[in-house]
Amino acid sequence: MSITVNSHYNSYLPPHNIIAEEIIIGYLLSDSIIARNIINNIHSYLFTLEKHQILYLNLIEIYNEYSRADIPKLINKLWTKNLLKIIGGIEEIITLIQKTQSISAYYDENIHIQYFIEILYYYYIKRLFIQYSYCILELSYIKNISTQQIYTKSTQYIQKIGRLLSLQKRNCFNNLVNQFILNIYLNENNNIDVNILSGFKDLDELTHGFKEGDLIVIAGRPSMGKTSLAINITNHLILNLQLSVYIFSLEMSKKEILDKIIAINSNVNINNIQQKIIKSYEWNNIQTTCNMLLKSQLSIDDEGNASINYIKSQIKKYKTKKKP
Numbered sequence: 001m002s003i004t005v006n007s008h009y010n011s012y013l014p015p016h017n018i019i020a021e022e023i024i025i026g027y028l029l030s031d032s033i034i035a036r037n038i039i040n041n042i043h044s045y046l047f048t049l050e051k052h053q054i055l056y057l058n059l060i061e062i063y064n065e066y067s068r069a070d071i072p073k074l075i076n077k078l079w080t081k082n083l084l085k086i087i088g089g090i091e092e093i094i095t096l097i098q099k100t101q102s103i104s105a106y107y108d109e110n111i112h113i114q115y116f117i118e119i120l121y122y123y124y125i126k127r128l129f130i131q132y133s134y135c136i137l138e139l140s141y142i143k144n145i146s147t148q149q150i151y152t153k154s155t156q157y158i159q160k161i162g163r164l165l166s167l168q169k170r171n172c173f174n175n176l177v178n179q180f181i182l183n184i185y186l187n188e189n190n191n192i193d194v195n196i197l198s199g200f201k202d203l204d205e206l207t208h209g210f211k212e213g214d215l216i217v218i219a220g221r222p223s224m225g226k227t228s229l230a231i232n233i234t235n236h237l238i239l240n241l242q243l244s245v246y247i248f249s250l251e252m253s254k255k256e257i258l259d260k261i262i263a264i265n266s267n268v269n270i271n272n273i274q275q276k277i278i279k280s281y282e283w284n285n286i287q288t289t290c291n292m293l294l295k296s297q298l299s300i301d302d303e304g305n306a307s308i309n310y311i312k313s314q315i316k317k318y319k320t321k322k323k324p
Contacts, residue, residue, distance in 0.1 A: 015126040016048035020119040025052055026100025027113060028059045029093060032068040034113055039063060046120040048127075051087040055096075058083070125164055132157040196243065199236030200229075227252060231260045234298070239265065244297035246318055248311055254300045258293075265289040 024042070027034045039060060044053045058081075062074050071093065078084040087093075135157065139150050195209025207216060218226045237243045249257060263270040266285035272278055278286065301314060 014048060014130065015123045017119050017123050018049065020116045020123075021047050021049065021052045022096055023100055023103060023116050024113075024120065025055050025059075026096040026098075028056065028063075029069050029071065029074075030097045030100055032063075035059075035063060035069060037113060038117065041114075041117050042120060046124045048123070051092070054078075054083050054087050055093075121164065125161060128157075128161055128164075132161070196237070196241065198233045199240065200233070228260065231257060232264060235261050235264050238296040238298045239292055242297070244299075244318075246299045246315060247301065248306045248314075249300060249302045250304055250306065252302070254302045257300055257302075261293065261298075262286060262289050265292065 024038060028038055042056075044056050047053045047056060058074060058077055059069065061077065062068075062070055066073065075084065075090060075093070078087060084090070088095075132154075136150065136154050139145060139153060195211050197204045197209045198207070207214075210216065218229060220226050234245050234247065237245050247257065259270060259273050262268070263273055266282065266289045268278065268282045268286060272282075273286075299318060303310075306314075
C-alpha cells in the first residue's frame with residue numbers, strides 16, 4: 001500500500017505499540033508453529049519501526065525457504081544485505097527471543113497471539129486515519145478539483161479502513177483478560193510496583209496502595225491529625241520513593257507544611273523549629289533534611305481559594321514543565 005503523507009505527519013511520532021511489535025517478531029524467531037498464524041494474518045506495514053519491518057520481511061524469506069526459523073541463516077542473510085547493524089545486531093535478535101519466552105509463561109499461546117496481532121491492526125488503523133486525513137487536506141487545497149472528486153476519494157479512504165475494521169471482530173472478554181496479564185508482565189519486566197504504598201502498613205492494607213486515578217479522602221473530626229497524616233505520606237513519597245507530589249493547601253501555609261516535613265526528618269520538635277529554638281547539634285540534621293528537600297519533587301500551592309479548574313490548570317503546567 002503506497003500512501004503519500006504530508007511532511008507535517010512525519011514530525012510527530014505516529015500511534016504505535018512497540019511491545020506488541022517485539023512480541024510478534026519474537027514469536028517469529030522462536031516458534032515455527034505460531035509463526036504460520038502470524039504470517040497468514042499480518043503484513044510488514046503493520047510495524048512502526050523500520051528494524052521490525054526488516055526483520056519481518058527477512059523472516060518470511062527464511063520461512064519460505066526452510067519452513068522454520070533458522071536464526072544463523074537469518075543473521076547471515078541480514079549481514080549479506082548490510083542490514084544486521086540497522087536492526088540492532090545479534091543482540092537485538094537475542095533480546096526479542098528472550099522477551100517472548102518470558103511472557104509466554106503467562107499465556108495460552110493460541111489465544112494471546114491473536115490479541116497482539118489485533119493490537120498491531122489497531123495502531124495501524126489509527127495511523128491510516130492520520131495519513132488519509134492529510135491526503136484529504138492536500139486534495140482540498142488543489143485548485144480546479146471538484147468537491148465531488150474530493151468526496152469520492154475521501155469515501156474510498158473510509159471504505160478501506162472499514163474493510164480493515166470488519167476483520168477486527170474481537171472477543172472483548174479475551175482481550176480484557178489478555179490486557180490484564182500483559183499489564184502484570186510489563187510491571188514485572190520493568191520492576192514497577194503496580195500500586196504506590198503510603199508507608200503506613202495498616203492504610204496500605206485497606207487501600208492496597210495508591211492507584212492511578214484514585215481519589216482518597218482522609219476524613220475525621222477536627223484536630224484528629226488528618227493534615228499530619230497527609231504530610232507524613234507526602235514525606236514518604238518524595239524522599240523514600242522519589243515521586244512527584246503537588247500539594248494544594250486550603251488552610252496551612254507553605255512555611256507551616258515545610259516546618260512539619262523538616263521536623264519529621266530531622267527529629268527536631270516542630271515547636272522549636274517554629275520558635276527558632278534550635279540547639280547546635282540539631283543544625284546538622286536540619287541542614288541534611290533541607291538538602292534532601294531541595295532535590296525532591298515537591299510543589300506546594302497555598303493560594304487557599306483553589307477551584308477544580310485552577311487545580312487542573314496548575315497540574316497541567318506542572319506536568320508540561322517536567323517534560324524534558
